[in-house]
Amino acid sequence: MARKLDPGQLVIASHNAGKVREINELLAPFGIGATSAASLALPEPEETADSFAGNALLKARTAAEASGLPALADDSGLEVAALADAPGIYSARWAGPEKDFAKAMAKVEAALAEIGAEDRRARFVCALALAWPDGHAEVFEGEARGSVVFPPRGDRGFGYDPIFLPDGESETFGEMDPARKHALSHRAQAFAKLVAACLE
Ligand SMILES: O=P(O)(O)OP(=O)(O)OP(=O)(O)OC[C@H]1O[C@@H](n2cnc3c(O)ncnc32)[C@H](O)[C@@H]1O
Ligand SMILES: [Mg+2]
Secondary structure, eight states: OOOOOOSSOEEEOOOOHHHHHHHHHHHGGGTOOEEETTTTTOOOOOOOOSSHHHHHHHHHHHHHHHHSSOEEEEEEEEEEGGGTTEEGGGTTGGGTTTTOHHHHHHHHHHHHHHTTOOOOEEEEEEEEEEEOTTSOEEEEEEEEEEEEOSSOOOSSSOTTGGGEEETTOSSOTTTSOHHHHHHHOHHHHHHHHHIIIIIO
């Protein structure tokens, strides 16, 4: 049995504005007041785990300890099949300290060209970790399957959205309406599991 989350204060343990916006949109129907890690000036821990779930737990636990409030963290990334699932857990690091995603997307295209790969299959993965100040934690994972397309298309999302075309869709995550992304995304799939376990 998962622990239920009281609709009191929750910290969103992410320093990524695009993610914080999406998580707030997903939380909105549940009447949960969320504060961002940035606004509480919470530390940005080093992501030293070797899995999405491990890094999500690390971020959620750090924020719950520092704030004394339940904390929700998201660790996510893009896995490209022909690149042996890179950039994967290193998706943020591929964009460098300046967080240049145009560069990171060009790097994906160059890496595929270098090995002459025609296989464009890819998936986005998201692990959401909910941690309480007493150390209890729950983790939920979701994925969105699709392919990578070049050149990048659309400026509505964040990160790698402009090169990700979900299976069965004609628009990339960067082009589509945010509500459509929420119907399909790795983050929304993980969030649905969290809702079923901890909010309903
Ligand atoms: O760790 P926090 O502070 O949450 O922020 P971050 O940007 O470092 O986040 P991650 O460590 O989880 O790295 C995931 C990377 O994958 C990218 N990514 C994750 N979800 C995405 C999505 O829905 N659309 C586009 N890119 C995404 C995102 O831009 C990040 O750079
Ligand atoms: Mg990070």
